[in-house]
Amino acid sequence: MRSPKDHETSQLHVDAGLQPERTDLAWIRTTLALVVVGAIFLRWVPHYGWFAGALVAAATMISITINMTRKHRFHRGSLGIRNERMPADLISTFFVASSVVVLAAAGVFTVLFLPLQ
Amino acid sequence: MPKAEPSRETGEGSGSGRRRFETRILAGGTEPDPRFTLANERTFLAWIRTSLAMLAGGIAVEAFTTDIFAPDIRKTIAVLLLSLALIIGGGSFFRWLNIERAMRHKAPLPLPAIAPVLAAGGAIVALVFIAFVLMRQA
Incomplete structure (x- = not known):
């Protein structure tokens, strides 16, 4: 089992290009964009009711999930650079892309098929 | 600098079904x-x-x-x-x-x-x- 100190040293890497940090910031910007999308969805709530509320909750939950797994991804990137070996993050990319597709599809469904209240 | 075995360092289960699945989706090759x-x-x-x-x-x-x-x-x-x-x-x-x-x-x-x-x-x-x-x- 790793001690907290081991965990701290495992965050260190030798990449002068600061790749893990830049990637982490890209993820943060993505969560912020998701929060903005959720906030604009709020404007639909008076017109489309609970379904629009569910979209707000979904966008917020996706954003929170990405934020909660940030440390894991940074750790993975740092270790990857240090060991010169890192598997691609298939699950994170698929999760985010499919979430955006579902949000957009739900938006199209709402505009086309749900009656204005 | 401490260095553990590669399978553990990548943060993934070594030789797990998940890794095999990922490698198959990524169409083989080398990282x-x-x-x-x-x-x-x-x-x-x-x-x-x-x-x-x-x-x-x-x-x-x-x-x-x-x-x-x-x-x-x-x-x-x-x-x-x-x-x-x-x-x-x-x-x-x-x-x-x-x-x-x-x-x-x-x-x-x-x-x-x-x-x-x-x-x-x-x-x-x-x-x-x-x-x-x-x-x-x-």
């Missing part, structure tokens, strides 16, 4: 330089944010233009933007996957198919917008 993998991930995220901007635009048109456009016009622009968000969002994953596969086989990187889709889609939405604004003034 590229981690810097390239991270660069691919950031490019993917930039596409996702572009998709999210389209999504936010579509939602905003539907929410904020009730006093400006007739319902049909409003819905047309909103659905165009939301559909574009859907295509770019889905396409960005396949772009990421195709780049990762090419890098694993040291092949030339594929051209971005979603770039012309974004350019054409953006142009169509802008033209529709201009047409409706002009029609409204006439």
